[in-house]
Amino acid sequence: MNTLPGWLEAGAGESRFRTMLSPDSPYSLEQLAAASRAITMRRFGRTMTLYAPLYLSNHCPSGCTYCGFASDRNTPRRRLEPGEIRKELAAMKQLGISDILLLTGERTKAADFSYLRDAVETTAKAMQRVSVEAFPMSVDEYRALAGSGCTGITIYQETYNPLHYAELHRWGPKKNYLERLETPSRALEAGMKTVGLGVLLGLSDPVEDALMLYRHIRHLGKTWWRAGLSVSFPRLRPQNGGYEPPFPVSDRQLARMIFAFRIALPDVELVLSTRESPSFRNGMAGLGITRMSIASRTTVGGYHETETGEKGQFEIFDDRSAGAFCNALREKNIEPVFKNWEHAYNGPSNTGIDQTITSMNREC
Amino acid sequence: MDSLQLGSYTFSSRLILGTGKFSSTTVMLDAVKASGSQLVTVALRRFNREQPGDDLFSPLASIPGITLMPNTSGASTAAEAVQAARIARELSGSPFIKVEIHPNPQHLMPDPIETYEASKILAKEGFMVMPYIPADPVLAKRLEEAGCASVMPLGSAIGSGQGLATAEMLDIIIRESTIPVIVDAGIRSPSEAGLAMEMGCAAVLVNSAVAVSGNPPLMAEAFAEAVGAGRKAFRAGIMEKSGIAAATSPLTSFLGSGT
Numbered sequence: 001m002n003t004l005p006g007w008l009e010a011g012a013g014e015s016r017f018r019t020m021l022s023p024d025s026p027y028s029l030e031q032l033a034a035a036s037r038a039i040t041m042r043r044f045g046r047t048m049t050l051y052a053p054l055y056l057s058n059h060c061p062s063g064c065t066y067c068g069f070a071s072d073r074n075t076p077r078r079r080l081e082p083g084e085i086r087k088e089l090a091a092m093k094q095l096g097i098s099d100i101l102l103l104t105g106e107r108t109k110a111a112d113f114s115y116l117r118d119a120v121e122t123t124a125k126a127m128q129r130v131s132v133e134a135f136p137m138s139v140d141e142y143r144a145l146a147g148s149g150c151t152g153i154t155i156y157q158e159t160y161n162p163l164h165y166a167e168l169h170r171w172g173p174k175k176n177y178l179e180r181l182e183t184p185s186r187a188l189e190a191g192m193k194t195v196g197l198g199v200l201l202g203l204s205d206p207v208e209d210a211l212m213l214y215r216h217i218r219h220l221g222k223t224w225w226r227a228g229l230s231v232s233f234p235r236l237r238p239q240n241g242g243y244e245p246p247f248p249v250s251d252r253q254l255a256r257m258i259f260a261f262r263i264a265l266p267d268v269e270l271v272l273s274t275r276e277s278p279s280f281r282n283g284m285a286g287l288g289i290t291r292m293s294i295a296s297r298t299t300v301g302g303y304h305e306t307e308t309g310e311k312g313q314f315e316i317f318d319d320r321s322a323g324a325f326c327n328a329l330r331e332k333n334i335e336p337v338f339k340n341w342e343h344a345y346n347g348p349s350n351t352g353i354d355q356t357i358t359s360m361n362r363e364c
Numbered sequence: 365m366d367s368l369q370l371g372s373y374t375f376s377s378r379l380i381l382g383t384g385k386f387s388s389t390t391v392m393l394d395a396v397k398a399s400g401s402q403l404v405t406v407a408l409r410r411f412n413r414e415q416p417g418d419d420l421f422s423p424l425a426s427i428p429g430i431t432l433m434p435n436t437s438g439a440s441t442a443a444e445a446v447q448a449a450r451i452a453r454e455l456s457g458s459p460f461i462k463v464e465i466h467p468n469p470q471h472l473m474p475d476p477i478e479t480y481e482a483s484k485i486l487a488k489e490g491f492m493v494m495p496y497i498p499a500d501p502v503l504a505k506r507l508e509e510a511g512c513a514s515v516m517p518l519g520s521a522i523g524s525g526q527g528l529a530t531a532e533m534l535d536i537i538i539r540e541s542t543i544p545v546i547v548d549a550g551i552r553s554p555s556e557a558g559l560a561m562e563m564g565c566a567a568v569l570v571n572s573a574v575a576v577s578g579n580p581p582l583m584a585e586a587f588a589e590a591v592g593a594g595r596k597a598f599r600a601g602i603m604e605k606s607g608i609a610a611a612t613s614p615l616t617s618f619l620g621s622g623t
Contacts, residue, residue, distance in 0.1 A: 041576045042523050042524070042525060042572060042576065043523045044385070044523075045384060045385020045386065045523075045572060045575050045576055046385060046386060046387035046575065046576060047384070047385060047386075047387075093414070096415045096417075096418060098412075098414070098415075128409075193440070194469075221470065225467075225468050226440060226467045226468060226469075227469075228469040228470075229469075229470065267469075267470035267471060267472075268470065330388065333387040333388070334387060335386060335387055335388050335389070336418075337410070337418065338412065338415055338418040339409065339410065339411075339412040339414075339415070339418055340409055340410065341409050341438060342408050342409040342411075342438055342448060342451070344408070344439070344444055344447040344448040344451055345409070345438045345439055345440065345444050345448065
């Protein structure tokens with residue numbers, strides 16, 4: 001492997017972050033929670049922005065040991081066709097969703113760039129905000145995707161530890177650590193508005209990974225000063241393939257990490273998905289997390305086809321309906337916000353909303 | 365009658381309320397009512413015609429006596445802000461637009477260049493342009509020349525609660541401006557709002573300090589009183605601080621006595 005970029009090395013100004021994260025930290029969890037809550041409230045108020053993932057395809061050529069969509073799993077492979085995408089979008093609009101994350105596996109013939117671009121175009125006509133969590137692309141491809149209405153990308157390095165990365169990614173395009181590492185920069189160079197980063201907690205030492213993730217965010221913020229940055233906290237849970245995480249992360253460790261990120265990066269959006277339990281999500285709302293997924297389906301076609309019987313990429317721990325989840329937020333005096341974006345802010349790609357896919361939500 | 369004049373609009377309240385960050389629409393509406401505000405800003409991105417429960421615009425529009433001032437928060441360029449302003453006018457019917465362009469979504473500092481460009485265009489299109497700007501006296505005058513209805517310099521960073529950290533620059537802006545100067549952002553407590561009014565601001569815009577307080581309607585009322593008190597003090601004329609003291613040993617005895 002080539003040498004790692006200089007910005008991944010320990011830098012000035014991170015000692016407090018490291019101290020907050022450390023298992024023998026002098027800061028108690030309660031102290032960090034109080035500071036994190038105060039910052040969150042001041043900067044983001046008593047609101048939670050909501051989004052939902054839409055799985056377009058589970059085809060994948062990569063052999064990631066931890067993933068339910070790895071090419072050696074016997075999961076039935078499928079991609080959504082344009083008509084099915086429209087049905088999924090209509091079903092999601094019924095839930096009130098207007099902020100969508102489109103997902104695929106690594107690049108395959110079945111789900112390649114042009115397939116993804118077409119899906120973005122369709123989705124951008126139905127939803128206010130579209131971002132993608134797919135395969136690493138070139139600057140030109142990202143530019144074309146932004147032109148089709150995509151506002152941002154999410155890409156997790158999974159682990160920043162190069163040795164563990166090499167072991168976990170057994171074959172396929174995802175083996176290329178450095179290409180993945182530079183992907184957020186390529187997306188921002190191409191004019192994407194937002195980038196979401198994360199590590200898959202459980203794969204490697206969580207404190208070391210959190211530090212590298214922090215450096216990555218700081219590097220991107222300095223280099224791409226217009227970028228909207230977010231950090232997600234995906235944690236490995238039991239999934240298709242029965243993978244046992246080598247570095248399991250407890251609820252308390254995860255909470256400490258979220259608080260530390262909020263305190264060290266007060267303006268960065270922090271994201272928590274339905275991988276986590278209802279009690280953990282309820283508890284963390286207002287304490288640092290500002291964006292949550294809602295009513296998620298992690299199977300291809302999961303919104304408009306009920307009970308497909310397929311296994312998703314990971315198991316959903318919080319399977320509450322949109323309405324039940326919103327009520328839980330309201331009980332904590334937090335307002336669920338479905339629309340927190342406007343098409344006009346998509347720049348030249350703005351094409352307006354396709355009324356044939358819209359429908360009035362009644363649930364929330 | 366002392367009132368805030370913006371174009372042909374007259375407001376007896378000099379407190380402008382922001383509507384984001386509240387724990388619920390109901391609490392927000394209660395705070396707006398308690399504040400006595402007649403001019404309220406709402407982000408275009410929080411207009412949601414498809415989902416009434418998620419919409420901030422319609423419930424605000426139904427309060428009698430309120431003029432809505434949509435804002436372009438979320439825009440990162442002049443072109444985006446101009447497009448957002450046109451959509452907002454079409455949806456709300458309000459001629460007011462708070463131009464808010466912050467290309468860095470982390471610290472949300474306004475972009476002076478894009479804000480100037482957008483304001484120039486929108487003023488020509490007949491909008492009542494209310495630009496949110498850094499506390500820069502030169503930019504404030506340029507926006508005045510461009511036809512803005514007011515300027516809205518920041519007291520300190522949005523949501524920071526650092527109060528009037530830019531007081532020195534605000535003082536110059538107020539002194540030189542011929543259009544209303546409205547302090548926007550950074551105000552944490554009613555006393556800071558009162559201080560801004562004592563300095564001669566025409567109005568104050570507050571959001572976070574009300575939205576995240578333990579009792580938003582009560583806090584809104586407190587802000588209204590402080591803004592009113594500060595305005596009265598400004599009109600009455602505030603006593604000079606004693607800054608002139610005689611030296612214990614006379615310095616001018618060599619001048620002798622007489623005239």
